[in-house]
Amino acid sequence: MSAPTHSRAAAATGAGTAATAVVLGEVRTCLLQNRDPLATPATVALMRLTPGAPVSHVERPVRRVVSADQICGIDCGLRLARRGRSRAVGTVLSHAITTSGRVLQGSAQVTLTAVGAAERQAWRHYLRRPGTAEIMGWPHPADVADGFLDAAVPARGLDLDLASISDRVIEAVQADPMLDHSTPLRARTSVVRWAAILDPGHDDAAVMHLTKSVAPGLHFLRFQGRPADLAMLDRFCEEFARHEWLLNTMQEAVLDRAERDLARDLLREHLDKLGFALNQLVPLWMPPTHLSPQMKTFWTALEDQTRYSRIFERHTTRVRDLRDQFGLRSRRN
Amino acid sequence: MLVFAASDKGGTGRSVTSCNVAYRLALRGEAVAYLDFDFGSPTAGAVLDIPKAERGVDGSGLHSYFTRHTDAVELDAALHSDSDALRDLGRYPSHGRLTLLPGDRDGGEFPISADMPARCAQLFLKLDREFDVCVVDLSAGRSYATDLVLETTARPELANASWRWLVFHRWSAQHIVAAHGLVFGDKGLLATGLRRGHDRTRLDAAMRFVRTAVVDLGVDRGAVERAPQAAWLRSYDQRLRESADRLRMGRSRLAGVIPYDPILQWSERVIDDADVSRLKIANQATVQAFEDLATRLSDQRFWEGL
Amino acid sequence: MSDVEFSYRELSETPHLEQVPLAHLSIQVGRVRPEDFADPGRPVARRLEQAAPWLEAAGKQVRDRFGHRARISTCLLVDDHSPSASALKAPEPAAAMELLARAADAAGFGVDYLARYAGCAVACDRPRPGFRDRHPLADIVASLIVPEAAVGANGSRPPTEHTGWLANGQRSPDFRSAMDDPPAWSPPVVFGRERHSVFVDVELWSLDQDSEGGTAGGAATDTHTHPLAGTPSGSGRQYSISLLTAVWHLLRLGLLRDAGEAVAVPYRFAPDEPVPDLWSQLPSITQLTPDPAPFCAYQALSLLASRHRDAELAAGIVLDHVRLDDRVLSLIAERALAEPVPFPLPSAPIGRISHLFLDDFLDDSYVRPDT
Structure with missing residues (x-):
């Protein structure tokens, strides 16, 4: 488990344990735009997206270097399956991952909790739990998850847009002058869009549904389990995304x-x-x-x-x- | 590879030729992106017969990408086109794909702000990661779009990218002079590129011309009825050739010659083999010319030998 | 065969996090300019004299709560980030330190640490810093700022981080964006407010080529030329006093790290070690007294002249928009609970800072008809 994963798992399992949380995420995978794979020090430098931010890296079994979390504020609509829309205010976390200095992933996720608030709070309220957004009203968790995974809806509409956020992490890394920007192999960027319903009272075995979309290179993953499963799930999605790519x-x-x-x-x-x-x-x-x-x-x-x-x-x-x-x-x- | 399609004047058949070449490349198995940088009149969607992008798309096209920092939508022609030819792309594993990045509906020319070249470089790099060939269809004349791509390709991020220029012109005395001006003139592509930080030799070596709507006197017998007419045409054609040679637009710079074909004069569209062999509404020579131009694009020796 | 319990981990997976020693209370006794030391005894000595009773009261409060072994340190902040015409009159640091020691003696307490504003922009732990000793603290804090999400922000556009301004709400609509249909004016919106808004727009930095920087309203303070040659990040920014004040408070609360490393660790000159002739070659924080309580503290108190109120308000806005390392925050909270007299720490850094604004009239050279 990497450091960023750990802190985000804490965000989901912390104060909000009483209620069911929905976590939405998106992982994009592509080739790092460089002729040769990067060595460890160069990869670590590349993953330092903000000054002073710590970078986590592991050498074995494959070299995996993870940037610190980037944070992005949102106040936007959420599409609900079956009925209507809802509004969420808070922050989304994203980070970049490189594997063996060759494959680059951008991963974004947000934990949604329903608090029933009718009005937006002061910003410091939302910064207290980074990576969490509060849903206004009490939509059914399954509606939030299924609304996000609806294949018929474009990912980049007016509602929550994790596609752009994860994309931006990738673009930020690929634009780094440290890279020579030559492309050894032209390949499609693949996308895994996932949603998890995390219920502290979930007693049965965890349930995972994986769906390959009609659109090329797009997979949907739906999960139902306990809040403690998030750290595993988060990593599972990134690993699945890399292997699928x-x-x-x-x-x-x-x-x-x-x-x-x-x-x-x-x-x-x-x-x-x-x-x-x-x-x-x-x-x-x-x-x-x-x-x-x-x-x-x-x-x-x-x-x-x-x-x-x-x-x-x-x-x-x-x-x-x-x-x-x-x-x-x-x-x- | 980035291919910039430019022309000094409108109506040269730049877009329709570029679309057809893009289609031929996709047919051969290449992954091709077609970028509608004709910001003043974004109509590549019409040539590719993609109804939802006929005059651009709402708020998610290239205009928005540059001016509002949104993502640029990508439309796979095989999924979105009404043209049988394009829908057939992807039917066989040997096919590649053709993806349109349309402009905004009712989008117009916009001035270049300081952040746009970096954003443009990001777009080109991103597409270069996924596509073998990116055809960039530029507005006619000395446009903002042309200036933008000149500035972008001079950036260090794109130092390792390969790019080529195709300058389209009709086969007439006036068009030859105009196309020459667009490339070699005081405010032409080379001079502007130099000011934007390009290496003159490299930019110069990347410039090629495509002659369009050329009447082939050997083939189009029907178009030439009288002997004096044929004689005049032949001698004038010779004069045009000499003038092109003189203006550094001769054989070594010639990437393609697209013959005059009535179907393209009336309907700007992608022509496939069925249009020639089964429907007989297009000429074999036209398709062959597109095919030859597509071959030229990937022929390293042609681009090296000036 | 019996089961084994085996585990494998790599230390680089969870980046190292350096701890810093913590006092109970850090008291900033004032904010002065280097040239204030030129005038023997006057501005600096008066400032300390003025602070003395409040210092005693604060000390008593802390000792009442945490016992007589409660750790309290004092510091003085020198504003060498905003050079003025009179800066040339400033004495060399060695002379200033001597004068400070005498003035503190006269006021009846010791000033433990001497800090520099420029050392908050780029921190260094030693005198005459080399390139490797520098930590771009202002860059780091600027990158921790999370601007408020505008209503409708869904992640599709990058946050407007490059403008160099930070507001505590949503600004009035931009008139320029709707030329053909000029909208009626609408007020800015501050979220989570009570009935009426206090909307503040803070200038965080200006760019070098920007000559018009430093005007404007709200709590923006003027920006100043960077005293060190070139910012290490190459960002070309001139940071405002508002942002540097936020850095200063975060530093005192022990919340800043550079890739997990402690920054601006106080430096003590050895008795025979020469003190540099230039203010810019001093370390960020110089330790003046022999065995003081740590510089960083669970809580910070600043005794300031009231004319510094704007910068402190602006710094508060910045602190409300900063996202700190969770690990650092929880580490410090745990330590507070493990103290001999345990106590819970407020989760937001702003809750750990107190201010006391003192009148300016003692100080002739600074008399200004402010409010």
Whole structure:
């Protein structure tokens, strides 16, 4: 568990334990725009988004460097499933994560608590619990969660816009002059949008629903459990987002592309992409089962249904085959 | 790769040619973004037949991206276009994709403020992470949009990005002179670029011309009825060629020649192979010219050898 | 085979957080300019004389509550961030320190620490600081500020952080944004107010190229040239006294860190160590007395001339919009509960600061028909 995760978990489990909280989040994943992966000191410097802010980093099993939380004030509408809208006032936290100095993620989340307040309070009231926004009125938690996960609604409307907030973290990092801004592989940014209903009285097993959207590169994750599950869930979403991006990139940006070029005998231009995938993407596959027994349970359940690791292995083998095949062909020419 | 499509005058077929080239690239498997930087008249949505962006989109287009700091909406042509050709993109795994970044509905030209080049660089970098080719369709003439991209591409963030310029002009004496002025004139792209901090050699090497609505005397026999007419056309065509050569717009700078095709004069649209072979409403030569231009764009040797 | 209990962790995961020693109360006995020391005995000595009875009262209150071993430290803040024409008359720091010691003796108490305003903009722990010894405290605090969310702010646009102004509510609508339809004036909105609003707009910094900075209303105070050559962040900002006062209070409350490291740790000159000739080469905080209570404290009291009220009000607005490290806050709260006489700390830093504004008339050189 990283430091930022810890403090945010505290925000959700702290004073608001009495009532059910809804946590909404969004994680975007993309490639760091640099020719080579960054070494640890450079990554730590890159993740220092604000002066003086501490950066958390772990070397094993994969290098993961996490920026301090950024904070953004909101006072906006919340779309409710089934009926109407509500208003939330408070702050959203976001942070950047780099994995092995190669993959960049922007993660935003907000804990929503219903307090029944009719009027907005002084700003210091909201700063007391960063990352928390108060809902005016008493909407049903499920309506808040499902309203956020409604696939039919554009993520960037007039209501709460975590898409832009998580995007901004990524743009802030990618604009850093420390990067050389060359793109070794062009791949889609993938998005995981998640909502959790955290009920202190939730006695049954936690429930997780994962949905792949029709829109490419977009997944929805809905969770129901106890407030104490938040730290695990938060990390699960980031880990899932990274693995989903890896899998999708391997398939779309590497394999599909290579097969296409193979058919048109243009693979020569793509050989470096295959090498890139094998040398720099494959080692990033590291399911987070080591983190906690609970995480292991969830990841194993995910694997049971999706066979992610199995598919990734197959992709890796195919990429290696293509490289070997092509290697032979180019030597013949 | 960023491709800037510019022209000195309107009505050169810049947008329709760019859209068709973008389509050809997507057909070959490239991920292509089409940016409508024709801020005075954002109509790329119409060429791509995307009804919800026919005259731009409400409050989430490129105008808003620059002036109000909102996010720029991306419309995948395969999902949003009414054109059969574009909807078919993505039907086969061998296809790439074509994504439109439209302007705002009823958006107009806006002056460049100090933060816009940085914001523009951020947009280009972001698209460069996801797309193989970004076609940037610029307003005609010496516009704010042209100045903006010149300033943006001179920024250090984009030092490693590759970009190319296509300057469109009709095959007429007046258009040749105008296009020459746009590139080489006192207030032209090269001179302005130099002031914005560009390296002259690099910028100069990235400039190419595309001739549009060219009557091919060998093919368009029907258009030329009388012998004296044919003779005059032939000799005038020769004079235009000489003048283009003289103005540094000759073969080595020539990225493409788009033949005159009635369908494009009346309806600015994406032409696919069905329009040629099954419906027979477009000419094979036109499609071939788009295809050739698409090939030229990714031909490294062509862009190196001036 | 028996089960094992095994754990693995990396220390860099949870960044290190340095603790600072804490007194019960830190008393700021005044705010003076370097040139005030030039006039032997007058402004500085009078200021201390004026503070003496209040100091005693505050000390008694703290000792009554926490016992006779309660820790109380005193400090004097020198405003070297706002050079004026008379700054040239300022004596060298060594002479000033000597004069201060004599004046404090005469007033009947000791001044434990000498602090500099410029040392709040960029902190340094040692005299003649090198580049590595500097901590950009003003940059750090500026980045901790969370501006109020406007009604309708949904995260799609970046917060208006680059304007250099901070308000305690929502400003009146901008007229320039609606040229074709000039709206009727509407008042600014302060949220969570009682019936009537006190709307304050504070200038945090101006940019170097901005020549018009330092005018304007509200509690904005004038901005001043940065005394150190170049700000380390390269932000090119000239920080206002309002922001630096907020830094000053946060520093005294032991709440600031640079990447987990304690900053502006007091420095004591060895008896034979030469004191620098320039004010700008002093450390941020110089320890003057031999064994004082710690500089940082659970609570802070400032005894100030009433003309400094605006800057203190503005600093209060800044403090109300600052988001501090949760770990630092809870660490200090835990320590207060672990004291021999335990006590709960108010959660907001502003609740730990008291002010006492004293009249200015004792001080001839500062007489101003203010209010």
